[in-house]
Amino acid sequence: MSGRFQASADSKRVNTNKNLNRERQFKLMSKKEVAGSDPNSDGSSSRGPNLAMYLEVEELEGIGPVMKTKLNTAGIVTVMDLASKSPNEIADAVGSDLQRAAEICEKAREKLVELKYLGENFVSATEIYKRRMAIERISTGSKNLDDLLSGGIESQAVTEFYGEFGSGKTQICHTLCVMVQQPKELGGLHGKVVYIDTENTFRPERIVGIAEARECDPDAILDGIIVAKAYNSAHQELILSELGKQVRDHGVRLVIVDSAVAHYRAEFLGRGTLSERQQRLNKFMHALVRAAEIYNVAVVATNQVQASPDTFFGDPTKATGGHVVAHTSTYRVYIRKTGKNRVARMVDSPYHAEREVLFVLNEKGVDDPPEEVNSSFSKRKQS
Numbered sequence: 001m002s003g004r005f006q007a008s009a010d011s012k013r014v015n016t017n018k019n020l021n022r023e024r025q026f027k028l029m030s031k032k033e034v035a036g037s038d039p040n041s042d043g044s045s046s047r048g049p050n051l052a053m054y055l056e057v058e059e060l061e062g063i064g065p066v067m068k069t070k071l072n073t074a075g076i077v078t079v080m081d082l083a084s085k086s087p088n089e090i091a092d093a094v095g096s097d098l099q100r101a102a103e104i105c106e107k108a109r110e111k112l113v114e115l116k117y118l119g120e121n122f123v124s125a126t127e128i129y130k131r132r133m134a135i136e137r138i139s140t141g142s143k144n145l146d147d148l149l150s151g152g153i154e155s156q157a158v159t160e161f162y163g164e165f166g167s168g169k170t171q172i173c174h175t176l177c178v179m180v181q182q183p184k185e186l187g188g189l190h191g192k193v194v195y196i197d198t199e200n201t202f203r204p205e206r207i208v209g210i211a212e213a214r215e216c217d218p219d220a221i222l223d224g225i226i227v228a229k230a231y232n233s234a235h236q237e238l239i240l241s242e243l244g245k246q247v248r249d250h251g252v253r254l255v256i257v258d259s260a261v262a263h264y265r266a267e268f269l270g271r272g273t274l275s276e277r278q279q280r281l282n283k284f285m286h287a288l289v290r291a292a293e294i295y296n297v298a299v300v301a302t303n304q305v306q307a308s309p310d311t312f313f314g315d316p317t318k319a320t321g322g323h324v325v326a327h328t329s330t331y332r333v334y335i336r337k338t339g340k341n342r343v344a345r346m347v348d349s350p351y352h353a354e355r356e357v358l359f360v361l362n363e364k365g366v367d368d369p370p371e372e373v374n375s376s377f378s379k380r381k382q383s
């Protein structure tokens with residue numbers, strides 16, 4: 001495991017032998033699935049680990065030993081890693097011009113299309129519909145919140161939760177760490193999670209509490225969380241660029257960035273630095289979107305809100321990432337407090353109705369309110 005990523009269990013309840021055994025079992029399982037997978041199978045089915053994930057960069061035409069070494073040095077090992085990068089990143093890694101880098105990126109994508117891992121550029125609406133049917137979902141732990149998200153957090157997409165301090169963004173992230181590890185019939189994807197912690201608010205003891213309240217084995221759950229603490233925005237970007245290895249080696253199905261914008265906000269102060277901040281944030285958010293698609297993982301990013309005195313109508317708060325985050329996240333959910341409860345609203349979704357649901361924070365992490373509270377909230381909304 002790379003030094004930047006750390007199993008959460010390292011800090012609590014360590015049982016090294018058990019961890020190693022589980023790791024080994026997991027690797028064996030992955031290898032078995034790889035061996036059994038057919039690269040020519042219909043790409044519209046659930047993708048999971050397959051040959052595309054392990055195909056190394058030198059398998060691409062035009063990539064010789066020198067370029068391979070340069071790419072590997074930059075942490076780009078497989079064709080999937082290559083396809084998940086922007087031409088700018090490739091150009092920096094190999095010292096080529098942008099056009100050559102764009103060609104390499106395109107070749108990587110074409111290879112993944114050839115392997116039926118990615119879809120063609122031009123496809124029928126029926127094919128897109130079929131692919132959307134193959135998208136997998138992770139339950140948030142609350143039925144109401146799942147309904148708002150049409151069944152849960154989607155794979156191959158970035159879901160952003162934004163709201164003021166204490167609204168429950170970090171609690172949602174902690175609950176998802178437990179939920180994603182559940183079997184599919186219980187709302188999970190039987191996968192591990194990478195937690196990029198930028199605010200130092202990841203708490204393994206809270207994970208233990210949520211796991212116990214949900215009748216899961218807390219040790220197993222902690223083993224399945226790979227934590228990366230990001231100390232500044234550049235470090236946060238570096239961690240994301242190394243994600244491919246974690247996904248390959250550990251069967252990661254969910255990536256959490258809590259919070260995506262905090263470092264950018266702290267580092268780029270004042271109006272003079274705004275455009276640089278937005279550019280860097282834009283790059284990071286696009287990298288998240290590409291990672292979600294290429295590695296077939298669900299991505300959850302959180303974002304704070306700040307008072308916006310120029311707003312006269314609606315809620316006088318807006319997400320700090322501004323337009324950048326709004327335009328790159330696939331789904332945006334606004335969270336606010338109402339007394340002891342929380343209200344979630346789907347914002348600007350291409351296909352969800354803009355509506356609000358109620359949820360609560362308790363020992364299970366995210367949960368549904370008691371039925372009477374729920375129905376009186378729904379009645380109020382309808383009237």
Ligand code: GTP
Pocket residue numbers: 163164165166167168169170171172201206209304361362363
């Ligand atoms: P910022 O990161 O500051 O922007 O806030 P956030 O949106 O991430 O808030 P967070 O998810 O940390 O929510 C904090 C709130 O969660 C607290 O005010 C509590 O209401 C609730 N909470 C946290 N831990 C527990 C717990 O163990 N039990 C219960 N019942 N509630 C908890």
Ligand code: MG
Pocket residue numbers: 169170171199201258
């Ligand atoms: Mg938080």
